[in-house]
Amino acid sequence: MRILVAGAGHLGAQIARALAAARNDVVLVDRDGDRAAEFAGRPAVGVVEGDACEPAVLERAGAFTADVLIAATDRDEDNLVIGLLAKRRFAVPRVVARVNDTDNTWLFDARWGVDAAIPATTPLISLVEEATGAADTVALLRLSRAGVDVIETAITAHSRAAGRALADIELPPGTVVATVVRDGRPTVPAPQMPLRPGDELLVVSHSATEEEIRAAFR
Structure with a gap:
C-alpha cells in the first residue's frame, strides 16, 4: 500500500515508521528541513521536503498514485487543505486527517475530502488501523495501546x-x-x-x- 504522511512531528514520524514497518510504501512530507533531514537516507521511509498544502509538493511526493494520505500536521487548517487537495485534485481513495482542536471536528468531513477524522489523542494503533483498513498487517503495533x-x-x-x-x-x-x-x-x-x-x-x-x-x- 502506498501511503503519504503529511507532517513529520511526533505523531507523523511515529505513524510513518509504523506503516513502513508493516511493509507499506511510505513517503513523509514536511516543510521543516530539519525534520525532513531526520528521515533522509532511511530506506523504509521516503522524504519530500516542502509544504503539503501546495499541489506541486503533493504531486512530487506521489499523490497521484497514493492509496492513502494522512494529514498529521499540528494545524487543523493545514490538514483540511491537504485533505481537500488529496481527494479533489489527486483522487486519493482514502484520506485520514488529524483533528488538533476538538471544536473543529465538525469541519472534518467529506466536504473537505476527509474520510476519517482522528482526534490527536487517538492511540497510534487505532490511527494505523483507520488508515490502512487492515489491522492484521500491524499486529506488532498493538503494543502501542500500552504507550x-x-x-x-x-x-x-x-x-x-x-x-x-x-x-x-x-x-x-x-x-x-x-x-x-x-x-x-x-x-x-x-x-x-x-x-x-x-x-x-x-x-x-x-x-x-x-x-x-x-x-x-x-
Whole structure:
C-alpha cells in the first residue's frame, strides 16, 4: 500500500515508521528541513521536503498514485487543505486527517475530502488501523495501546554493534528488539544473533527515546 504522511512531528514520524514497518510504501512530507533531514537516507521511509498544502509538493511526493494520505500536521487548517487537495485534485481513495482542536471536528468531513477524522489523542494503533483498513498487517503495533513507541534503526559498517550478538547490546530499560530485517526479510531475532551492516532493526520501547535507542547501536 502506498501511503503519504503529511507532517513529520511526533505523531507523523511515529505513524510513518509504523506503516513502513508493516511493509507499506511510505513517503513523509514536511516543510521543516530539519525534520525532513531526520528521515533522509532511511530506506523504509521516503522524504519530500516542502509544504503539503501546495499541489506541486503533493504531486512530487506521489499523490497521484497514493492509496492513502494522512494529514498529521499540528494545524487543523493545514490538514483540511491537504485533505481537500488529496481527494479533489489527486483522487486519493482514502484520506485520514488529524483533528488538533476538538471544536473543529465538525469541519472534518467529506466536504473537505476527509474520510476519517482522528482526534490527536487517538492511540497510534487505532490511527494505523483507520488508515490502512487492515489491522492484521500491524499486529506488532498493538503494543502501542500500552504507550509503546516503535522505533527503527540500522546497523552500518561503522556501528559498534556490527559483529556483536544482540544479547551483548545494552539496551535502555523497557526496550526490546522485535524484528531484524536482513536482505529484505524480517526475522525474529535470537539473543545470540550477530548483527551485520545493513541490518534494519525494529525496536519497541515504552520509555526510551529514539536517540537513546540509536545510541545503543552506534
